[in-house]
Amino acid sequence: MNIVVASHGKLCEGLVDALHMMVAEPAPIVAVGLDEHGIDNFRERLVAAVEASLAQGKTLIMSDLIGGTPYNESYTLLLQHPEDLRVVAGANFPMLVEVGIAAADSDDLDEVVGIALEAGRAGVVAAELPEDEPLDEDDLF
Amino acid sequence: MAIVLARVDDRVIHGQTTTRWVAVKPADAILVISDKVAADQLRCKVLKAAAGKLKLGIYTLAQGPEALAKASASAKSFFVISDSIRNFADLTKIGGDYGGVLNVGNLNATREGTKNMGNTVMLNDEDVVALDELAAAGVDIQFQLLPDDSIRTWPELKAKYQAM
Numbered sequence: 120m121n122i123v124v125a126s127h128g129k130l131c132e133g134l135v136d137a138l139h140m141m142v143a144e145p146a147p148i149v150a151v152g153l154d155e156h157g158i159d160n161f162r163e164r165l166v167a168a169v170e171a172s173l174a175q176g177k178t179l180i181m182s183d184l185i186g187g188t189p190y191n192e193s194y195t196l197l198l199q200h201p202e203d204l205r206v207v208a209g210a211n212f213p214m215l216v217e218v219g220i221a222a223a224d225s226d227d228l229d230e231v232v233g234i235a236l237e238a239g240r241a242g243v244v245a246a247e248l249p250e251d252e253p254l255d256e257d258d259l260f
Numbered sequence: 261m262a263i264v265l266a267r268v269d270d271r272v273i274h275g276q277t278t279t280r281w282v283a284v285k286p287a288d289a290i291l292v293i294s295d296k297v298a299a300d301q302l303r304c305k306v307l308k309a310a311a312g313k314l315k316l317g318i319y320t321l322a323q324g325p326e327a328l329a330k331a332s333a334s335a336k337s338f339f340v341i342s343d344s345i346r347n348f349a350d351l352t353k354i355g356g357d358y359g360g361v362l363n364v365g366n367l368n369a370t371r372e373g374t375k376n377m378g379n380t381v382m383l384n385d386e387d388v389v390a391l392d393e394l395a396a397a398g399v400d401i402q403f404q405l406l407p408d409d410s411i412r413t414w415p416e417l418k419a420k421y422q423a424m
Contacts, residue, residue, distance in 0.1 A: 141276060143408040216279060249305050259289055259317045260330045 120177040120222045120231065122148040123168050124210060125189035129154075137212055138219050145219030147175065153188050162192050169196050169204070177203050177226050181210035181218065181235070203228075207235045213242025262332045266340040266358040268348060269365040272297060273310040273341065276365065276406060281339070282314070284407040288336040289315035293324040293351060294343050314339075321347060325356040332357060349390035352397050361400045375424045377417055379405050388421060 122145075124131040131150035138145055151168050153161040172178040180197075182190040185208035193206045205228045207214075217238035221231050264285040269277065272292055290311055297303055298320045308316050319327045328351075331338040340358045342348055348362055366380045367387070374382035381403055383391075391414050394401055403412040 141280060141406070143406045220283075246309070249308055254317060256317070256330075259315050260334045260336065 120146060120179060120226050120228065121172040121175055122146050122215075122218060122222055123165070123172055123178060123180045123193075124148065124150045124182075124215070125152075125165055125180055125193055126150070126183035126210070127153050127187060127189060130183055131189075131210075134210065134212060134215050138215050141216050142219045144223065146222035147172070148219065151189075158188055158192075161188065165189070165192050166196065169193075169200075173200060173203055177228055178205075179218065179222060179228065179231055179235070180204065180206045181215065182206060182208045183210050184208060205229075205232050207232060207239075209239055211239050211242060214239035262334060262338065263328070263340055263359045264337045265363060266348070266361065267363040267365055268343070268345050268367060269341055270343045270369045271366050272343055273307050273316075277339070277341070278310065278312055278314070280406055285339075286337060287314060287339045289317065289331075290339045290341060291327055291331060292316065292318045292341050293321060293327065293356070294318075294347055295320050297343060321350055321354070324351050325354055328356045328358055332359075345387045345390040345394070348399075349393040352394060352399060360398065361402065362394060364401060364403045365405050375421055377403070377420060379403070379409065379412075381405075381417075383417070383421055388418065391418070 124134055129152055131152045135148055135150045138148070149168050149172070151165045169178060169180065180193040182193050184190060190208045197204050197206045214235050218231060218235045221234045225231055264287055265281060273290060292307060298318050304318050307318065317327060328340065345364065364381060368380045368382045371382065371384060373384040376382050391401060395414050401414040403417055
């Protein structure tokens with residue numbers, strides 16, 4: 120399936136750029152950002168990207184913020200294409216890496232949405248200070 | 261299973277390793293063999309955190325062959341990582357056995373006299389000497405950053421290096 124990353128500003132472009140450092144051959148992916156040209160311009164580009172994507176196959180939109188314009192415009196498209204489109208919000212890098220890999224080999228939208236939610240949540244952590252334990256070789260080998 | 265991946269990577273343990281390579285070659289532990297890394301306590305702590313759920317052993321070059329022998333005899337699966345090609349050439353010379361296949365991933369830290377071979381591999385004349393030593397020892401050298409990248413061979417890259 121195909122991926123459309125929709126965000127405020129250039130976050131979407133940055134996510135796609137970073138993805139290529141982690142995955143050599145991800146699923147087909149495009150970025151559409153809301154910028155100073157305003158909502159009508161954004162909607163036109165998003166609709167064009169999603170229509171082009173849907174012409175090639177099933178499509179997942181990864182939006183950055185629930186309730187934000189990229190999400191809301193994506194949701195409008197979801198209502199028009201409930202069979203072939205899914206939308207997630209809260210896109211982050213761990214989510215995109217897993218989706219980029221999974222979507223390359225899958226056309227199961229619900230499965231890939233599940234992978235997105237799991238990876239997106241699991242990737243949000245606070246760094247913990249290390250315990251000062253000596254290396255236990257019996258445990259290592 | 262023993263050693264499932266031996267890799268040259270100057271970033272040692274990072275996202276590409278723990279996210280991508282572990283997914284295609286499941287491992288229980290990572291062995292880092294490098295005098296430079298072993299001598300740097302702060303870096304050892306950072307690498308331990310980077311390894312996450314994987315166990316981590318950090319060894320000097322001299323300790324390397326024994327650690328590799330233990331890994332080979334173990335029922336667990338291991339990644340062996342070092343931060344230079346020279347380290348693997350020396351490890352091979354002193355009898356370290358990591359399975360005869362060497363993956364080369366990131367080599368793009370700033371070093372003298374490097375040529376950019378593409379896909380985050382920068383080689384210099386010292387690397388070429390070390391790679392020739394490894395090839396002469398029968399090691400199968402595979403340049404491959406990510407598991408879904410195609411593999412480039414040493415003869416292929418050597419020809420490219422010499423033409424640059």
